[in-house]
Amino acid sequence: MNTTxxxxxxxxxxxxxxxxxxxxxxxxxxxxxxxxxxxxxLFVLFVFGKLLGSLGYTRSVYASLLFPGMLALTVIIxxxxxxxxxxxxxxxxxxxxxxxxxxxxxxxxxxxxxxVFAALRGVIAAALMIPVGILVLGSIPWRWSxxxxxxxxxxxxxxxxxxxxLVLGTLVPPNxxxxxxxxxxxxxxxxxxxxxxxxxxxxxxxxxxITAGNPITYASEGLRAALVPSVPHIRPWISLTILxxxxxxxxxxxxxxxxxxxxx
Amino acid sequence: xxxxxxxxxxxxxxYPRSPVNAVDAISFSVEHGEVFGLLGPNGAGKTTTVGxxxxxxxxxxxxxxxxxxxxxRQPTLACGRLGVVPQRSNLDRSLSIRNNLIxxxxxxxxxxxxxxxxxxxxxxxxxxxxxxxxxxDFISGGQSQRIMIxxxxxxxxxxxxxxxxxxxxxPAARLFVWDRLRELRQRRVTIVLxxxxxxEAAQLADRAAIMxxxxxxxxxxxxxxxxxxxxxxxxxxxxxxxxxxxxxxVFAALRGLPGVEAVERVQAQPQTNGRLSPVLADPEQxxxxxxxxxxxxxxxxxxxxxxxxxxxxxxxxHRLAITDVKLGNPTLEDxxxxxxxxxxx
Numbered sequence: 001m002n003t004t005x006x007x008x009x010x011x012x013x014x015x016x017x018x019x020x021x022x023x024x025x026x027x028x029x030x031x032x033x034x035x036x037x038x039x040x041x042l043f044v045l046f047v048f049g050k051l052l053g054s055l056g057y058t059r060s061v062y063a064s065l066l067f068p069g070m071l072a073l074t075v076i077i078x079x080x081x082x083x084x085x086x087x088x089x090x091x092x093x094x095x096x097x098x099x100x101x102x103x104x105x106x107x108x109x110x111x112x113x114x115x116v117f118a119a120l121r122g123v124i125a126a127a128l129m130i131p132v133g134i135l136v137l138g139s140i141p142w143r144w145s146x147x148x149x150x151x152x153x154x155x156x157x158x159x160x161x162x163x164x165x166l167v168l169g170t171l172v173p174p175n176x177x178x179x180x181x182x183x184x185x186x187x188x189x190x191x192x193x194x195x196x197x198x199x200x201x202x203x204x205x206x207x208x209x210i211t212a213g214n215p216i217t218y219a220s221e222g223l224r225a226a227l228v229p230s231v232p233h234i235r236p237w238i239s240l241t242i243l244x245x246x247x248x249x250x251x252x253x254x255x256x257x258x259x260x261x262x263x264x
Numbered sequence: 265x266x267x268x269x270x271x272x273x274x275x276x277x278x279y280p281r282s283p284v285n286a287v288d289a290i291s292f293s294v295e296h297g298e299v300f301g302l303l304g305p306n307g308a309g310k311t312t313t314v315g316x317x318x319x320x321x322x323x324x325x326x327x328x329x330x331x332x333x334x335x336x337r338q339p340t341l342a343c344g345r346l347g348v349v350p351q352r353s354n355l356d357r358s359l360s361i362r363n364n365l366i367x368x369x370x371x372x373x374x375x376x377x378x379x380x381x382x383x384x385x386x387x388x389x390x391x392x393x394x395x396x397x398x399x400x401d402f403i404s405g406g407q408s409q410r411i412m413i414x415x416x417x418x419x420x421x422x423x424x425x426x427x428x429x430x431x432x433x434x435p436a437a438r439l440f441v442w443d444r445l446r447e448l449r450q451r452r453v454t455i456v457l458x459x460x461x462x463x464e465a466a467q468l469a470d471r472a473a474i475m476x477x478x479x480x481x482x483x484x485x486x487x488x489x490x491x492x493x494x495x496x497x498x499x500x501x502x503x504x505x506x507x508x509x510x511x512x513x514v515f516a517a518l519r520g521l522p523g524v525e526a527v528e529r530v531q532a533q534p535q536t537n538g539r540l541s542p543v544l545a546d547p548e549q550x551x552x553x554x555x556x557x558x559x560x561x562x563x564x565x566x567x568x569x570x571x572x573x574x575x576x577x578x579x580x581x582h583r584l585a586i587t588d589v590k591l592g593n594p595t596l597e598d599x600x601x602x603x604x605x606x607x608x609x
Contacts, residue, residue, distance in 0.1 A: 103371035
């Protein structure tokens with residue numbers, strides 16, 4: 001009863017089979033995914049970008065600096081949410097992940113698939129934000145010449161969110177995940193320079209230091225450099241370097257955590 | 265085809281912050297086509313042993329080879345050759361039952377063209393065809409167990425590991441799982457199963473290992489394990505004492521029969537004259553006449569049925585008329601009690 005035995009070469013096959021499973025599930029739960037991704041940025045863009053501007057509380061330039069920030073935030077939060085909570089549940093309660101841990105591929109690749117999948121959802125979320133932005137704001141800042149920088153920052157941000165999710169999902173004990181997520185989530189949301197440009201914080205130096213510790217800051221600033229370079233921003237090479245470094249650190253910790261959860 | 269599919273040598277697992285070894289230097293091997301049972305109480309180390317063999321637990325020391333692959337050195341390769349059915353459902357709740365099987369096959373590199381057909385055959389075989397499109401959240405424990413067995417078979421593993429396959433199932437569901445496992449046994453699928461149910465081990469296993477406190481106490485066929493018990497077979501006889509018959513004399517004579525290790529009276533109650541007198545099991549008769557009845561149990565080494573004739577003659581010689589004969593066979597539970605001094609649960 002061993003006619004078809006998986007060979008070591010089929011690790012790539014197993015990797016893509018697992019990825020296909022995740023995409024299949026996302027597809028079959030598409031309305032939930034869309035609502036999860038679109039709702040929050042839709043309201044933020046409407047209230048802060050449109051409403052406050054129409055009421056005269058903000059200047060029109062605010063909408064154009066808010067959009068790249070919201071884009072960065074949405075990408076990172078979507079990627080993070082794709083991994084963090086589901087991973088805690090799969091490892092802690094439902095054990096659903098076991099069938100994939102027992103598939104013939106290295107555990108590191110199972111973790112890598114999680115990251116790729118989460119990042120993919122992040123990028124899809126970004127793609128959805130563009131029509132949402134046009135719809136709510138009327139127009140969005142866009143520069144074709146900055147497309148490479150835009151895509152570079154976007155992909156790094158998506159992977160960064162996935163790394164963050166992997167770290168939270170594997171290091172936080174199941175019974176504490178709700179508390180930790182809410183403790184991590186809110187500060188991340190508001191210290192990532194998504195709603196204000198980092199250089200403008202010079203007047204509030206202590207807060208500028210805090211925001212410098214949030215990797216979302218560099219994604220927001222990177223996308224602002226690409227889309228609205230007239231707004232003062234952190235130089236792109238600094239943003240990119242810090243994003244890469246943060247990503248490497250999170251992935252190293254996350255994969256270590258994944259191994260610890262997967263093997264006793 | 266007498267090659268080992270599972271080979272365990274001096275396996276030790278000590279969990280961090282635990283003062284004792286969960287698995288304590290065990291060694292055993294499982295032959296191709298064999299059903300091997302790990303029998304022991306909860307906490308004996310059975311699940312840990314299976315965890316090591318299925319690459320999910322890293323042992324402290326020792327070696328484990330499954331289907332020719334060292335599970336410690338090449339866990340990825342080993343995963344392709346083994347199938348696992350865990351104690352608790354770990355079905356993918358986002359997928360339908362059929363898709364659970366199909367995606368499992370995809371993970372294991374089964375060509376897309378074969379997955380559907382294989383899934384349909386297994387769903388039919390496990391009585392799940394009607395539930396194929398259902399999500400795992402809406403099915404019973406017995407069905408989950410069957411789906412997980414079917415899923416594990418999708419990639420045709422060299423060896424199937426089942427951890428407590430029927431724990432928590434109702435009797436009908438348990439019998440269904442047993443029947444499916446017997447079919448697999450007939451197809452010469454190598455199976456390693458853990459159980460704390462001695463009846464299950466006796467029913468399914470070609471060989472059983474009795475495990476307690478991380479150690480293997482005995483490994484043999486269930487029959488041989490039972491036979492190894494000294495004086496564990498019993499022969500129980502009830503008789504009516506006729507005029508002139510004497511219970512005491514027959515008692516002494518029974519003791520003298522070859523193979524009888526001990527004789528005891530059953531359900532004796534103190535009578536007014538101070539002598540012990542047996543009571544028949546039938547409560548209707550447990551009254552004034554009971555002094556005329558006797559029930560004894562003989563503990564026998566060897567075959568108990570061989571003693572029925574000599575015991576009957578002895579009764580007749582002493583003017584006792586036999587009313588009931590019962591053969592008691594020892595079980596794996598008795599073996600466990602003999603080895604550990606405790607009951608299984």
